[in-house]
Amino acid sequence: MEASVQQSENPGGLSKTYEFSTVEERWLAKWLKDDTFAAAMAADKAAFSIVIPPPNVTGVLHIGHALNNTLQDILVRYHRMQGDNTLWAPGTDHAGIATQNVVERQLASEGKNRHDLGRDAFIERVWQWRKEKGGTIVNQLKRLGASCDWERERFTMDDGLSQAVREVFVRLYNEGLIYKGHYIINWCPRCHTALADDEVEHEERDDLLYHIRYPVSGGTGEVVVATTRPETMLGDTAVAVHPEDERYSHLHGAMIELPLSGRSIPLICDSYVEREFGTGALKVTPAHDRNDYEMGLRHDLPQLKVLDDSGIMNENAGPYAGQDQSSCRRQIVADLKAQGFLIKEEPYRHAVGCCYRCHTVIDPNVSEQWFVSVRPLADKAVAAVQEGRIKIYPDTWYKTFYNWMDNIRDWCISRQIWWGHRIPAWTCRACSKLIVAVDDPDICPFCGSSSLVQEEDVLDTWFSSALWPFSTLGWPEKTKELATFYPTSVLITSFDILFFWVARMMMMGLHFMDEVPFKDVYLHALVRDKFGKKMSKSTGNVIDPLDMIAQYGTDALRFTLTAFAAQGREIRLDEERVDGYRRFINKLWNAARFAEMHLSQDSGIKPLTEGERPQGLAHRWILSRANATIREVRAALDHYNFNEAASSCYQFVWHFFCDWYLEWIKPDLFSKDTAVVSEARATLLTVLEQTLALLHPIIPFVTEEIWSHLPGERAYLMLAPFPEPSSSWDDAQAEEEMKLLMEVISGLRTIRTGAELHPGAQIKASIFCANEEKRALLHRYQADIMALTRASELTFAAEGKVPNDAGHALVQDVELVVPLKGLIDVAGELEKLTRERGKLQQELTRINAKLANKQFTGKAPAAVVAKEREKAQELEARLAKNQESIQRMQALG
């Protein structure tokens, strides 16, 4: 057989450089065309299912999506390759307020608003927008390699999902778990809608704190209140003090005269008031402050609204009616000052509730809204988590979860916008009764009137998202998909929507399916910039995943995110790291190119079968290392330790496979002995196949590309079996022997470098080793050692004299000697040896002290003590050799 290999162009083989963009595009098209992502629905296989956290239909892929979907894709590909009946169900969220805002902005640029169009036309326009632009993020996810079953893509406003929403609403209403009521809610005066508590973000603002004099009726004194919102005083219906505050005890039961309006309001006592803050007196505005609202209920105070839905002072504001909030504030302050009521104004920094969409300051407002009584639902979710039916990873989140669930409040689900699921409730004009029904009613079931008016409000977007794990599988129909894939296997999401979404899915899933929506929840970190700052457009520190993909390739980005995805820590992404992992992809590519050069020489080549064990030490070693790596990667993926999977792969490919194995077997591949050559090729092919399969879930594109070029007829790698360790290839002896050989080779290389030998220069070396077994081993691999250290001569002896002008090293109990006449930097060597001696002595002293300690030898496990003894012996041996070396250097100098 002709063993020589031409390095020239290899038609049909792997290109000299890896062209990631064309490769990615090509494979994505093929995978999609051949339906490789589709769930097989095979009943005899174990089911593995994930529902995607539906990105907003308005979204564009950001780095958080990239991370989230990379991790999901890894698990999905991993399980698909294991033969599981795997479904990754994709879709998008209609994102009520966000989407409505986008379309309203579009309208504004045409000089129109939604009221010009009217409700139906506006909604039509949103659907139009969705048709044109709504596919953006889906296409970007595909580009990321996300192997979702795209035929099953869902949208929260689809007919089926809308049906599920109505069904859930009606059932909850009939069970008394949905009610309509007056309550103080978070009102966004810009979006014109109520917001749930968790849609309010608190931002630090610099404001002024105004101290205002409120006279006591009858001229018997005054109380001073402090406020940041003086304009709301027009809606004050009491002044509150702490019941035990002695400063005010003489005023209990008194009436206060409200400045400017002259209205008379009571002074009440409530322990909510903090005595230490300000003057200890608080103005109470039940209609525009959550706490004042609660206090108002306790004391039966009237609720006086002075602001309308747009933040304009209303008729209750008397002369101030019609002014907007901020100009009214200026006016009020001026008037108070003029009339001597304003004592002082001081700068004040405090947290203000803002709309999470538009960051307008929230105006707490009393209005009629729909609510879900969440307590009974929350209890089921808590129980499921406590009983371990849902596991949360990493487990630090349990505490936060319980804490939040314990303090959960009723969920305000109505939103005063147009885009979303309109509440399926009607009021009869004739009898005023409320009708809640899945199907639009034609006549009132109570009085038969046909004059019915539907609720204007739509539901909170999270209401439909909460149903996602079962609504996407066809609920309320009893579908095969539901039976097969519910409960889903795992939910992977970012912790910032643990409450918005995850907790609510638990509640709804348990309530309507009587079963958890997912068995595991894996919460990954948020991606930040390399300084730990949140990425934001205004800071300009955004890393755009699409940029990364364009510059470094999808696989490089995916590998980077995986390598960074350690549990329980924020991810500080650094673009340089993406470039670093691009080099890793390139390394793999080149290793494959090298392999292919040799493998393509033999058209009949086959990988080793499981029972087949090669003879060559390096082959046995790499198979054993591959086994270990497979176990590590499997264990890591089974426990969501993504970064460990990545690092095991990296270590294996770069250091074990490329640095040692490929270099080691080069002579074999060029050997004249055909048995040696074919064993090398077969093992090489075997290991390369396993490596590609192992890496495929993380870096699908490059692995699929290389795979397709390997010899033999090949189906998709993405559908090939995921590697399993085969015990017949575990080889502790080979690992032990290779360890010594690698150390010896590194030792000799260090000597070479220390003498500043040219890498091409040949050396003559001697190995002294009293241990016959080891000496024989080293002798057996003489040729390999010589090849990898560029030695022209290598001799072995049990012991021998080390010449003064020789490089010397000690590995284990093996002495390496390289004559280097005139090449030794005596001073440098001496310095190094002296430093080494210091370290050795220090270490030996420490261990000897330990061994002299009866407590240690008595209490520590025997194995630990024995190990320390061994270590002490080794240190002494090294110290002796170090001493000899120093003497030789001194003799030279």
Next chain:
RNA sequence: GGGCGAAUAGCUCAGCUGGGAGAGCAUCGGCCUUACAAGCCGAGGGUCACAGGUUCGAGCCCUGUUUCGCCCACCA
């Protein structure tokens, strides 16, 4: 105010039930050695934030302190 988390090499981070401090990048030195200079070979670099405690033994467990980050929250 409550809760959670972090502090390990110059930088970014691993270090999972306590038993010889690791990686990548960066730095320094030498190299185009027939897959890869997008590379190879080698080297240097750490009081594991601080102070106590438990233990034969602590980066790891306990207590406290400092600094930083995040989440929740009803001090106007």
